[in-house]
Amino acid sequence: MPVPSILRPIVSVQREDIDTRAIVHALTDGRTDVGALVTFTGLCRDEAGRLEALELEHYPGMAEAELTRIGEEAIGRFALLGLAIVHRYGRMEPSDQIVLVAATSSHRQAAFDGANFVMDYLKTSAPFWKKEHGRDGTEGGWVAARDADDTARLRWKQD
Amino acid sequence: MPVPSILRPIVSVQREDIDTRAIVHALTDGRTDVGALVTFTGLCRDEAGRLEALELEHYPGMAEAELTRIGEEAIGRFALLGLAIVHRYGRMEPSDQIVLVAATSSHRQAAFDGANFVMDYLKTSAPFWKKEHGRDGTEGGWVAARDADDTARLRWKQD
């Protein structure tokens, strides 16, 4: 039996905007075995006009390592054919892209589940922190972690 | 209380290739309330080299109507901020795009669920049929409906 090749996720932690088209091309070009592609893009909201900008801080080195760990687990668990995780840091304004997860698979549910799984783990274990800047000039403080994110992660626990 | 405006999905049934970038722009440009975008793209596989092409037949008129019905249900059910469904017909070769579903929402799970729901319903109720053409020159016949697709649809049943 052939040894399965070890597929590594494409991971990038970057200040510049995310080029979704280039990432999708990297995952699909020249491939005739990919039947499904799911992308998730997280965007900066203005919180009903309250927010001027978000500032994203990260732990350099650990951020890349943690996204790679999450990505490798997702590839193995859902038998993905390809996976990319791109997360930005720095200042984001409303409608800016913050994060992209793109997953490919033979059949559709694996790509959906793979991307969803990555987002749930990313939210609670990738070392990024958001600080809000209000439109009234105030520094709105650090966004608090949500219990709902911990709950979302728990649904992937295996017995 | 303001009456909520009735949001209609963008629906297209077309022979030409799908311009995902244009669809995503239509759903997100100038919006500061969108926090999540999920896209699903279904691609033509070569079935381990066996397949030369797929021919997609559809029921003109009913295909658009059915995709619109499915889309409206998804928008209401998951409180989506936007939804687009694009399905091609005609001849597709391996790696060609067949279908795109793009959903936007404030928070991530709604966009994932909305796109997933649309695909499950589309598979079993949108009037499209696939015929295979083999690389050995044979007309491989019509693809049979999968019980798994009916099962996938059942998970959205509400009590």
Add this chain to the structure above:
Amino acid sequence: MTRLVYFAWVRERIGKSEEDLDLPASVETVGDLLAHLRTLGEEYEAALEFPDAIRVAINQEHAERHERIAGAREIGLFPPMTGG
């Protein structure tokens, strides 16, 4: 006259993609229609030999076997769908 439209292998077996038919008054439901069509010739017999595998739409909306076809402008017959 009622317009009948056929798709995929139903179309191939019947040998045409559409036709206008005068349906007898006794054909009241979708189920009646399927039984009636099977009397029209062996190509219909071949297309409809497994009636459970046939889906029907009245005026471009999915219809169950018990639904009445009175007033239908267009009735579509086709196999289970395989899009996506």
Add this chain to the structure above:
Amino acid sequence: MTRLVYFAWVRERIGKSEEDLDLPASVETVGDLLAHLRTLGEEYEAALEFPDAIRVAINQEHAERHERIAGAREIGLFPPMTGG
């Protein structure tokens, strides 16, 4: 010497983003480290007043309170994460 790195409001309250510390031999676990840091001044006290809200990474991997820090090159302290 062990390198300590701080992020988000932990960094802001301590007033620096990193420092090298000589840790006493009695500081054996992550839990010991948090207790020790709180003795270093009121800025540390303020940063660590709710120890349950602090996450710790040893050599850039998440670490629980009971884990030993012997041999750690870099220890990170930060609040619960809010990326994505």
